[in-house]
Amino acid sequence: MFLWPVRVYYEDTDSGGVVYYANYLRFLERARTEFLRSLGFEQDRLIEEEGLIFVVRSVNIDYLRPACFNDRLLVSAVPGEPTGAGLRFSQRIWRADDLTGPSEDSNIDETKCLCRAEVRVVCLDRATMRPRRLPEAMKEILE
Amino acid sequence: MFLWPVRVYYEDTDSGGVVYYANYLRFLERARTEFLRSLGFEQDRLIEEEGLIFVVRSVNIDYLRPACFNDRLLVSAVPGEPTGAGLRFSQRIWRADDLTGPSEDSNIDETKCLCRAEVRVVCLDRATMRPRRLPEAMKEILE
Amino acid sequence: MFLWPVRVYYEDTDSGGVVYYANYLRFLERARTEFLRSLGFEQDRLIEEEGLIFVVRSVNIDYLRPACFNDRLLVSAVPGEPTGAGLRFSQRIWRADDLTGPSEDSNIDETKCLCRAEVRVVCLDRATMRPRRLPEAMKEILE
Amino acid sequence: MFLWPVRVYYEDTDSGGVVYYANYLRFLERARTEFLRSLGFEQDRLIEEEGLIFVVRSVNIDYLRPACFNDRLLVSAVPGEPTGAGLRFSQRIWRADDLTGPSEDSNIDETKCLCRAEVRVVCLDRATMRPRRLPEAMKEILE
Numbered sequence: 001m002f003l004w005p006v007r008v009y010y011e012d013t014d015s016g017g018v019v020y021y022a023n024y025l026r027f028l029e030r031a032r033t034e035f036l037r038s039l040g041f042e043q044d045r046l047i048e049e050e051g052l053i054f055v056v057r058s059v060n061i062d063y064l065r066p067a068c069f070n071d072r073l074l075v076s077a078v079p080g081e082p083t084g085a086g087l088r089f090s091q092r093i094w095r096a097d098d099l100t101g102p103s104e105d106s107n108i109d110e111t112k113c114l115c116r117a118e119v120r121v122v123c124l125d126r127a128t129m130r131p132r133r134l135p136e137a138m139k140e141i142l143e
Numbered sequence: 144m145f146l147w148p149v150r151v152y153y154e155d156t157d158s159g160g161v162v163y164y165a166n167y168l169r170f171l172e173r174a175r176t177e178f179l180r181s182l183g184f185e186q187d188r189l190i191e192e193e194g195l196i197f198v199v200r201s202v203n204i205d206y207l208r209p210a211c212f213n214d215r216l217l218v219s220a221v222p223g224e225p226t227g228a229g230l231r232f233s234q235r236i237w238r239a240d241d242l243t244g245p246s247e248d249s250n251i252d253e254t255k256c257l258c259r260a261e262v263r264v265v266c267l268d269r270a271t272m273r274p275r276r277l278p279e280a281m282k283e284i285l286e
Numbered sequence: 287m288f289l290w291p292v293r294v295y296y297e298d299t300d301s302g303g304v305v306y307y308a309n310y311l312r313f314l315e316r317a318r319t320e321f322l323r324s325l326g327f328e329q330d331r332l333i334e335e336e337g338l339i340f341v342v343r344s345v346n347i348d349y350l351r352p353a354c355f356n357d358r359l360l361v362s363a364v365p366g367e368p369t370g371a372g373l374r375f376s377q378r379i380w381r382a383d384d385l386t387g388p389s390e391d392s393n394i395d396e397t398k399c400l401c402r403a404e405v406r407v408v409c410l411d412r413a414t415m416r417p418r419r420l421p422e423a424m425k426e427i428l429e
Numbered sequence: 430m431f432l433w434p435v436r437v438y439y440e441d442t443d444s445g446g447v448v449y450y451a452n453y454l455r456f457l458e459r460a461r462t463e464f465l466r467s468l469g470f471e472q473d474r475l476i477e478e479e480g481l482i483f484v485v486r487s488v489n490i491d492y493l494r495p496a497c498f499n500d501r502l503l504v505s506a507v508p509g510e511p512t513g514a515g516l517r518f519s520q521r522i523w524r525a526d527d528l529t530g531p532s533e534d535s536n537i538d539e540t541k542c543l544c545r546a547e548v549r550v551v552c553l554d555r556a557t558m559r560p561r562r563l564p565e566a567m568k569e570i571l572e
Contacts, residue, residue: 009462011308011455013301015355020297021172021199025165026440033438044499055206056164062201069301070473152319154312154451156444158498163440169297176295187356212444213330307485308454315450341492342450348487 001108002038004031005096006073018066024115025059028091031075032119039141050135051126057086061117072096073114082142085131089119144251145181147174148239149216161209167258168202171234174218175262182284193278194269200229204260215239216257225285228274232262287394288324290317291382292359304352310401311345314377317361318405325427336421337412343372347403358382359400368428371417375405430537431467433460434525435502447495453544454488457520460504461548468570479564480555486515490546501525502543511571514560518548 006027014020033043046052067073074096080088092113099108125132133139149170157163176186189195210216217239223231235256242251268275276282292313300306319329332338353359360382366374378399385394411418419425435456443449462472475481496502503525509517521542528537554561562568 007459009455009459010300010302011306011458014296015299015301015303016196016198016296017301018198021202022165022168022297025168026438029164029440030436030438042499044497053159055159055161055209058203058205059164060201060203063199066198068473070471150316152312152316153443153445154315154449157439158442158444158446159439160444165440169295172297173293173295185356187354211330213328302482302484304484307488308451308458311451311454339445341445341447341495344489344491345450346487346489349485352484 002031002035002077003074004034004077006030006075006093008067008069008071008073010069012067013069018068021063024061024063024067024093024117027073027075027093028059028061028077028089028117028119029056031077031091032089032121035077035079036138039138041135041138046135047126052132052135053124053126054087054121055124057120057122059117059119061115063115065114067093067095067114074099076108079142082134082139085123085133087121087123087134087142089117089121091117091119145174145178145220146217147177147220149173149218149236151210151212151214151216153212155210156212161211164206167204167206167210167236167260170216170218170236171202171204171220171232171260171262172199174220174234175232175264178220178222179281182281184278184281189278190269195275195278196267196269197230197264198267200263200265202260202262204258206258208257210236210238210257217242219251222285225277225282228266228276230264230266230277230285232260232264234260234262288317288321288363289360290320290363292316292361292379294353294355294357294359296355298353299355304354305357307349310347310349310353310379310403313359313361313379314345314347314363314375314403314405315342317363317377318375318407321363321365322424325424327421327424332421333412338418338421339410339412340373340407341410342405343408344406345403347401349401351400353379353381353400360385362394365428368420368425371409371419373407373409373420373428375403375407377403377405431460431464431506432503433463433506435459435504435522437496437498437500437502439498441496442498447497450492453490453492453496453522453546456502456504456522457488457490457506457518457546457548458485460506460520461518461550464506464508465567468567470564470567475564476555481561481564482553482555483516483550484553486549486551488546488548490544492544494543496522496524496543503528505537508571511563511568514552514562516550516552516563516571518546518550520546520548 012023076092078090093115098112155166219235221233236258241255362378364376379401384398441452505521507519522544527541
């Protein structure tokens with residue numbers, strides 16, 4: 001499972017003492033971006049060379065336990081089966097200290113995650129802003 | 144229907160040319176805060192005098208059409224039936240120019256909204272961070 | 287003096303209990319944008335019709351007293367003499383409750399401001415990203 | 430010289446196509462936080478165990494060249510001589526690709542930096558919010 005580390009800074013928190021609810025969406029996107037990068041897809045090149053851009057169509061997110069200032073988090077990004085122009089990600093955020101041992105699948109405890117999200121992304125043609133099929137190379141890797 | 148105006152500034156946009164997906168959640172919260180204020184509930188006083196705080200438990204949001212730099216938006220906040228410690232809000236965001244005439248219910252065209260969200264909020268005791276019943280006065284007004 | 291009201295929401299604060307230091311720059315920009323709008327200049331039209339864009343070249347900001355959650359702020363934007371492509375703004379942020387009576391110049395108490403900033407902005411050609419003279423109409427109004 | 434890597438994501442950019450001017454302050458603070466961590470100072474523990482908190486008193490920042498989506502940046506944090514409760518940082522932001530070879534001092538080209546900032550921080554007692562002398566251990570290391 002792809003996991004991306006995120007450190008919580010003051011910028012991410014609010015005066016309630018925890019991470020502001022919108023900022024978890026920033027963390028989720030960092031993990032999706034780094035997941036695609038780990039497969040060899042750089043989004044600035046996808047825009048420039050192929051004229052395509054990814055936009056988020058929907059987010060369903062459950063906030064289970066709060067993250068706090070200075071926490072070390074791990075954010076997962078697990079893609080679902082791609083469908084034409086669309087891509088689904090199932091994502092979780094854990095506190096790193098809540099996971100035991102190396103961050104391998106067997107150590108991931110679903111019950112301990114801080115938040116849980118399903119994110120639907122779609123690939124658009126940048127010029128027309130209409131849906132476009134995912135790049136073939138991306139589709140093959142994800143299947 | 145309660146509508147709160149929001150202007151889109153550079154701070155809200157991203158290099159895709161539209162409002163960054165996490166920032167709609169900021170707009171939604173401004174509308175919820177102003178809705179509660181319009182009913183007489185100031186959240187800083189609820190914290191100080193009653194020791195209670197509202198946190199978001201879940202968000203289901205659909206991004207239908209993008210908002211752009213300099214757009215004037217209108218954000219709705221419609222509460223559902225309160226349940227113990229919980230409160231649900233059904234929220235929409237429109238571009239003000241897409242709504243005709245005064246912003247009254249009859250002029251609200253559901254098909255034109257930019258985004259649609261269901262937000263579940265819960266009232267917590269600030270000291271224990273455990274759920275607490277909504278203030279009676281709030282419950283009565285919302286019912 | 288041009289004053290723009292800003293309400294502090296959770297999104298603006300950090301876990302120190304006050305407005306996060308970078309977010310005052312967002313408030314300052316809202317006031318500059320609304321000041322230009324009050325003179326008839328809409329930045330989206332300046333981009334589309336004249337191909338020009340404003341960027342910030344420098345900020346000198348002193349944080350004197352903190353703003354807190356739910357505060358009502360007033361942000362000033364006072365332009366200096368324009369110079370070719372450049373524009374300077376002298377800006378202050380006050381808590382509205384610290385100002386007595388109507389927000390007229392005579393009621394503005396310099397010693398009570400929360401923060402004080404000098405912001406240097408430059409007008410660029412959007413295509414070349416090189417400095418361009420300010421629009422003549424803007425220069426005339428500001429002189 | 431302490432350098433901290435920062436990747437530019439969509440969240441950091443604006444519709445001008447570059448990093449939003451307030452967001453460089455977020456990057457600067459990440460580098461200061463990580464610099465203090467590299468010396469053994471964790472800010473959450475400083476708050477809990479010693480009741481002290483750092484706040485920013487002033488920022489002087491020059492924006493020289495823009496950072497863009499997907500850029501890899503390096504952010505420096507060089508402390509000045511500490512003075513009682515105060516601490517000054519001289520900070521720069523570079524695009525990693527503009528620096529040649531390993532990120533050692535000799536390879537740092539001052540003329541290529543994207544932005545340059547002087548940041549004045551002060552140590553406060555969290556309860557009284559009054560200035561307090563820097564922890565002796567921190568002062569010794571920084572001198």
